[in-house]
Amino acid sequence: MFKTVACLDICCLLAFLPVRTQVHSGVQKADVKETAFCVATNGSDQNPGTMANPFATLEKAKAAVQERVKISRQPIRVLLREGTYYLSRPLEFSQEDSGSAGAPVTYTAQPGERITISGGIPLPCDWKPYRDGIWMAAVPAVKQGKLDFDQVFVNGSRQILARYPDYDMSDPGKSGYVNAAGGIPESLRSPVAGPNDDMTFSSGAPRGVRFDPAAFTIKSWAKPGEAVIHIYQADYWGNLQWKIRTVNETQKAIWFGDSGWQIGAKWYDNPAELDESSRFFIENVFEELDAPGEWYLDRKEGVLYYKPAAGDDLKKALVEVPVLEQLVRFTGTQDRPVHHIRLEGFRFAHTRSTFLKPRLEQIDSNCFTSDLGNFVARVHFRREQDAQNTDGKKAEKYSLEEWRKLGFDRNSVFADPMFVDPINNDYRVKPESPALKLGFKNFEMGSWGLTDEFPAQWRN
Numbered sequence: 001m002f003k004t005v006a007c008l009d010i011c012c013l014l015a016f017l018p019v020r021t022q023v024h025s026g027v028q029k030a031d032v033k034e035t036a037f038c039v040a041t042n043g044s045d046q047n048p049g050t051m052a053n054p055f056a057t058l059e060k061a062k063a064a065v066q067e068r069v070k071i072s073r074q075p076i077r078v079l080l081r082e083g084t085y086y087l088s089r090p091l092e093f094s095q096e097d098s099g100s101a102g103a104p105v106t107y108t109a110q111p112g113e114r115i116t117i118s119g120g121i122p123l124p125c126d127w128k129p130y131r132d133g134i135w136m137a138a139v140p141a142v143k144q145g146k147l148d149f150d151q152v153f154v155n156g157s158r159q160i161l162a163r164y165p166d167y168d169m170s171d172p173g174k175s176g177y178v179n180a181a182g183g184i185p186e187s188l189r190s191p192v193a194g195p196n197d198d199m200t201f202s203s204g205a206p207r208g209v210r211f212d213p214a215a216f217t218i219k220s221w222a223k224p225g226e227a228v229i230h231i232y233q234a235d236y237w238g239n240l241q242w243k244i245r246t247v248n249e250t251q252k253a254i255w256f257g258d259s260g261w262q263i264g265a266k267w268y269d270n271p272a273e274l275d276e277s278s279r280f281f282i283e284n285v286f287e288e289l290d291a292p293g294e295w296y297l298d299r300k301e302g303v304l305y306y307k308p309a310a311g312d313d314l315k316k317a318l319v320e321v322p323v324l325e326q327l328v329r330f331t332g333t334q335d336r337p338v339h340h341i342r343l344e345g346f347r348f349a350h351t352r353s354t355f356l357k358p359r360l361e362q363i364d365s366n367c368f369t370s371d372l373g374n375f376v377a378r379v380h381f382r383r384e385q386d387a388q389n390t391d392g393k394k395a396e397k398y399s400l401e402e403w404r405k406l407g408f409d410r411n412s413v414f415a416d417p418m419f420v421d422p423i424n425n426d427y428r429v430k431p432e433s434p435a436l437k438l439g440f441k442n443f444e445m446g447s448w449g450l451t452d453e454f455p456a457q458w459r460n
């Protein structure tokens with residue numbers, strides 16, 4: 001581990017010049033030289049990357065590191081100064097960006113400064129009053145199909161996609177849900193043509209959910225097909241999401257459309273169950289934009305609507321929207337691995353959600369040990385034609401050897417982790433554990449759990 005906090009400023013001031021710093025490696029100490037680059041939001045990529053004349057982008061710093069590692073055996077440190085770094089594409093590290101055991105590459109925050117690596121963009125908004133405390137801003141790029149976003153951050157806080165019921169930030173985990181009136185029975189016919197054309201249902205998989213009109217919205221929705229339902233399985237086993245196909249007032253039923261891949265749902269042979277204990281809310285409904293903090297994007301017209309809290313000055317607000325799904329990628333291969341790169345002290349923010357992305361054509365739904373202690377990978381096929389390609393089976397099981405021949409889990413180890421005393425909740429592993437050989441490090445029991453960022457009532 002490095003212990004160079006005190007000399008970071010010096011390192012940056014003397015970028016490119018070798019400086020002496022102490023490296024502690026176990027009990028041994030040795031003098032090594034270190035190269036440093038500096039990045040700041042008010043810098044320039046035309047600069048040399050010093051503390052006084054920093055780069056502006058991580059991409060530029062990464063390029064400088066890449067040149068440096070070709071000729072240097074010194075540790076390299078890239079120091080970021082306070083601010084938000086909006087990425088235009090994910091930072092991608094390959095073997096060319098790698099350090100070595102004696103000369104690692106470290107991207108780090110200036111101590112005491114808040115650095116955000118953002119997958120979003122600041123969105124300039126010319127707000128105009130709409131009605132009922134709601135404001136509107138034209139976003140031409142959305143109308144032109146050049147921009148789309150599924151979250152909105154105002155002054156650094158994620159806002160609420162217009163929903164029913166409203167979410168109360170002071171009562172997280174409990175507010176903002178209604179209970180379903182049960183699943184849709186198989187005897188109920190879908191009111192829309194071809195309700196199952198995008199999926200193969202297993203028997204008993206949820207097609208939708210019933211609602212109690214006394215507990216449901218009284219508003220009618222112009223575009224129910226845009227809405228997304230978030231619903232718990234029975235007994236709160238997990239939560240699930242679907243696009244809504246339609247809401248049928250007569251049937252008192254919300255019919256589900258497509259969804260992303262989610263465990264226990266649809267084509268799975270042990271599908272999710274919904275019942276009266278299933279809590280849900282529905283979001284992305286313009287008519288439900290009625291509470292402070294809620295927003296809605298009209299993609300057809302390219303207009304963002306938002307209802308700020310009373311007293312908030314939208315004219316001065318920073319609005320940010322995510323555009324990237326990923327911020328950092330390590331693209332090594334077995335022959336050309338990525339190694340000895342550290343990213344530390346950063347806050348990663350503003351990535352697009354992926355929960356409704358299309359399912360893969362085939363899914364590894366589970367890897368588990370059977371009663372006999374063998375490794376089994378179970379693969380479920382999404383569609384019948386995929387299954388037909390594999391001897392007509394709907395699900396396939398593979399041994400570890402077979403699984404590896406397919407290219408998966410080649411470097412995984414299937415073995416007893418050798419916990420110290422799991423019955424008494426001591427999940428440290430013994431010195432002879434194979435997990436340690438993979439790089440796992442024990443930590444003290446009791447030092448894990450919810451962090452300070454979780455609401456207080458969840459931590460107590």
Ligand SMILES: [Ca+2]
Nearest residue numbers: 163166288290
């Ligand atoms: Ca609402």
